[in-house]
Amino acid sequence: MDADLDVACHLNIFVPDLASEQLPAALDAIADAGYRRVVLPPLDPDAVDAPALRALFAGRGLTPITIAGQAPAADVSSASEEVREAGAALLRRALDLTVALGADQMNGVPYGVFGPPAGPTSRAAFERSAAEVGRIADAAHARGVCMTFEVLNRYETSVVNTAAQAMDYVSASGSDHLRIHLDTFHMAIEESDASAAIRTALPKLGYLELGQSGRGQLSSGAVDIAAIVHQALDAGYQGRWGVEAFSRSVLAPAVADMLAIWRHPYGDGAAFAADAAQTIDAGWTAWAPSRV
Incomplete structure (x- = not known):
């Protein structure tokens, strides 16, 4: 990779999980392609x-990024104090693992349960x-970790679907440290203008993820990934x-x-x-020429 950018590659592009015998080879390929970080699938800390x-x-010069999530009985959006506390505990365990792995970023869906929503999320x-x-x-x-939350499409959550809603969520959090994770795959569904x-x-x-409309190669699909990169850099x-x-x-x-x-949108992770x-x-x- 020639671009002077801090880019992470999702491990699931190569292998299904960390137990795969191909994990070392996958990490080698990620490092050889010029990526600085590797995004891990959700993990059980135990x-x-x-x-x-x-x-x-x-050993390969890669820094991991972890993913945090919630469960029906451990959900920070619940009206039940017990369930909310369980959700917060789940996030703290994910944070402990993040630190133990030497990571400085924790992504994921920390705001509620991932999956087809039963209806709209109330303001409360x-x-x-x-x-x-x-x-x-x-x-x-x-603890030296940046926490982000991913903005998903309407079929996977009703909590946060757009950049505007994400900004509202950060404001409601009261935190100066919470950051937004946008993904072009979800943006292609929910946003009328990705650049805007x-x-x-x-x-x-805090994190801009590049994913194609069909979940395959970035160079082919409905999303002009190269243009998104250019536009994001242009925006600062x-x-x-x-x-x-x-x-x-x-x-x-x-x-x-x-x-x-x-x-099977692609068959070769290295490719x-x-x-x-x-x-x-x-x-x-x-x-880059516009900087001169």
């Missing part, structure tokens, strides 16, 4: 050998969620980037089902990573 994994990443639930997540974000900052959405979130934007974005794709041939069946990945790097480079190259 089932992870954090020191061994930390050494595996460090929105504010309960934001307050709890804001407290975790402040605790994460004190990036500008809206820019004051709190200086944060981290990520690339994400999913193929049923790579994911565990249960995960593929959860994410509604029914096809995907190289194509993504070239696409990002194209956006960078188009933008």
Whole structure:
């Protein structure tokens, strides 16, 4: 990768989980393609050998990014104090693992349960969620970790679907440290203008993920990824980037089902990573002359 950008590659592009025998080779390929970070799938802190994994990443010059989430009985948006406390505890455990792995960023969906929503999220639930997540974000900052929350499409949540809603969520959190994670895959569904959405979130934007409309290679699809890179840089974005794709041939069946990945948009993780790097480079190259 020629672009002087801090870019992360999602591990699930290569392997289904950390137990894969191909994990070392996948990490080698990610590092060789010029990525600085690797995004991990959701992990069970009790089932992870954090020191061994930390050494595996460090040996390749990669820094991990973790993913935090919620569950029906552990949900910070719940009206039940007990369920909210369980949700906050789940996030704190994810934060502990993040620190143990040597990571300085925790992504994910910390604001509620991932999955098809039963209906709209009430303002009260929105504010309960934001307050709890804001407290975790402040605790994460004190430990050297930036906490972000991903803005998802309407089929996966009703809490936060747009950049404008994300800015409202940050405001409701009361935290100066909580950051927004935008993803071009979700933006293509929910935003009328991706560039405008990036500008809206820019004051709190901590992670800009590049994903194609069909979940495949970044160079081919309805989203002009190179143009998004150019436009984000033009708007003044200086944060981290990520690339994400999913193929049923790579994911565990249960995960593929959860994410509604029914096809095989790509078959070679290394080829995907190289194509993504070239696409990002194209956006960078188009933008760089404007700095002179």
